[in-house]
Amino acid sequence: MSLNAELRSFYxxxxxxxxxxxxxxxxxxxxxxxxxGQAEHALAAGAQAPGFAxxxxxxxxxxxxxxxxxxxxxxxxxRGAWCPYCNIALRSLQQHHADITxxxxxxxxxxxxxxxxxxxxxxxxxxxxxxxxxxxxxxxxQYGLAFDLPDDLAAVYDKLGFDLQRVNGGHPRTLPLPxxxxxxxxxAIRWAFVNTEYTARAEPADILAAxxxxx
Numbered sequence: 001m002s003l004n005a006e007l008r009s010f011y012x013x014x015x016x017x018x019x020x021x022x023x024x025x026x027x028x029x030x031x032x033x034x035x036x037g038q039a040e041h042a043l044a045a046g047a048q049a050p051g052f053a054x055x056x057x058x059x060x061x062x063x064x065x066x067x068x069x070x071x072x073x074x075x076x077x078x079r080g081a082w083c084p085y086c087n088i089a090l091r092s093l094q095q096h097h098a099d100i101t102x103x104x105x106x107x108x109x110x111x112x113x114x115x116x117x118x119x120x121x122x123x124x125x126x127x128x129x130x131x132x133x134x135x136x137x138x139x140x141x142q143y144g145l146a147f148d149l150p151d152d153l154a155a156v157y158d159k160l161g162f163d164l165q166r167v168n169g170g171h172p173r174t175l176p177l178p179x180x181x182x183x184x185x186x187x188a189i190r191w192a193f194v195n196t197e198y199t200a201r202a203e204p205a206d207i208l209a210a211x212x213x214x215x
Contacts, residue, residue: 004203007085030196032150033196039177042145042179044189044194048187048189050143056130071104073105074105074181074182075110077143078176080164087125089201092204105211109127149172
């Protein structure tokens with residue numbers, strides 16, 4: 001089963017458990033975000049990847065420059081450990097981690113969560129790649145991915161107990177669009193996946209094909 005088929009199956013099962021009024025808020029927010037055109041304005045293939053230096057789950061500073069010194073980089077942005085779709089996607093990436101590293105690339109994942117949350121996520125899913133904290137979403141903003149939750153959806157997330165105020169280090173409203181970039185050693189984005197739909201993610205097979213195309 002492909003990653004997106006797994007995500008769709010999970011979505012359809014989960015949707016039946018969500019009250020109609022909550023689904024309406026989520027659906028409306030999703031439609032407004034899609035209509036905003038933000039995905040089309042985010043960085044795409046051909047752009048130069050903005051640099052970053054972010055804290056890993058274990059407190060180390062990881063920079064894009066240092067990563068690129070070793071080879072290409074697969075950079076994926078996710079919303080947080082509270083998002084089940086993100087967890088499914090990260091587990092899928094872990095299953096393909098050996099295939100990514102065999103191609104000489106480094107995989108890193110970035111979220112707006114504080115390092116302690118990233119550490120818990122890494123340990124829970126036995127992730128072998130760095131999970132970085134972009135508290136305040138400054139890096140996501142540079143890639144054109146950051147957006148603010150509308151008031152009614154933020155209230156829904158509060159009621160669901162996601163506690164974004166705490167896990168995002170005092171920045172509860174700002175999240176990144178789901179996105180994955182393949183960046184070559186010169187720092188150029190060679191392949192990109194960006195989607196306003198949080199239930200859709202880059203297929204690992206497409207990421208591997210993009211790495212193969214680097215030559």
